[in-house]
Amino acid sequence: MSDTIEKIKCLIIGSGPAGYTAAIYAARADLKPVMYTGMQMGGQLTTTTEVDNFPGYPNGTDGTAMMEDFKNQAERFGTEVRFGMVTKVEFSKEVGGIHKVIVDESIEIEANSVIISTGATAKYLGIESEQRLIGGGVSACATCDGFFYKGQDVVVVGAGDTAAEEATYLANICKKVTILVRKDYMRASKAMQHRVDKTKNIEVKFNTEIDEVLGDNVVEGVRAVNNITGEKEIIDVTGVFIAIGHKPNTDIFKGILDMDETGYLITKGKSTKTNLPGVFAAGDVQDKEYRQAVTAAGTGCMAALDSERYLGSLD
Secondary structure, three states: OOOEEEEEEEEEEOOOHHHHHHHHHHHHOOOOOEEOOOOOOHHHHHHOOOOOOOOOOOOOEEEHHHHHHHHHHHHHHHOEOEEEEHHEEEEOOOOOEOOOEEOOOEHHHHHHHEEEEEOOOEEEOOOHHHHHOEEOEEOOOOHHHHHHHOOOEEEOOOOOHHHHHHHHHHHHHEEEEEOOOOOOOOOOOOHHOOOOOOOOOEEEEEOOOEEEOOOOOOOOOEEEEEEOOEEEEEEEEOEEOOOOOOOOOOOOHHHOOOOOOOOOOOOOOOOOOOOOOEEOOOOOOOOOOOOHHHHHHHHHHHHHHHOOOHHHHHH
16 A cells, blocks of 8 residues: 555546546546546447447547547646556545545545546457457447448347347348347347337347357357257348446445445436535446436536535535
């Protein structure tokens, strides 16, 4: 542990659209924010090759380049961006209390306010070919990437409401959508299943899993296997959408901050306030409904404004 304890007015944990937007607003408000980026600087968006739906990029951009733009803008206003991982927190329960944070298990920091923007991690199947082709046709967000498969055939993997929603969204864009369901039933709500059933260009294959994603640099198809009969088949598709859920990156906050049953941080009303004074949450770490870069950026702005008002109330 370090001998000296650094004191920070506004600490931002995590990067990505929420964290960087919070940093821009906090810096402009003279909160002198310090950001620790986490191990994936720029967050989930850096795994997306093309971004076409963020305002201000009329010709599109790629996720890594966009996050570099965000970072440069935050630094231009005075944000100190540091590469590091917050490994432990001790948040005060008192208004005006000091929040203690440990970075990389060695650096101790005291902060007057904390903005949490650690995001959520998409769950993947974990097979080698899938991991290799993330960004090359394998995606965990139909709203983000579906446009690139207009008029093409795609596969959706999953059985819950998320899979049903992704499939019906894609059905409006793509020629055909095949849903692969591991069991002999879908877990989606009856309403969502009905929507799937009545969509003519959606086919559901039960007891079916992906054995391998085919293609060298881009997806050219999948080899699916029936887990009852063992029979394998090739499905010619150009896109594979994994819709088996997300895991919010909130493990270090368990028992400290209020969360829902799946680990998403709970914020109060339309604000970014958590259950502890001076601690705010923005982006996918508290949003399991929309999970878009632009909505994350919006809550990042809100968190910085909430932080500024909180600190101002202490003066």
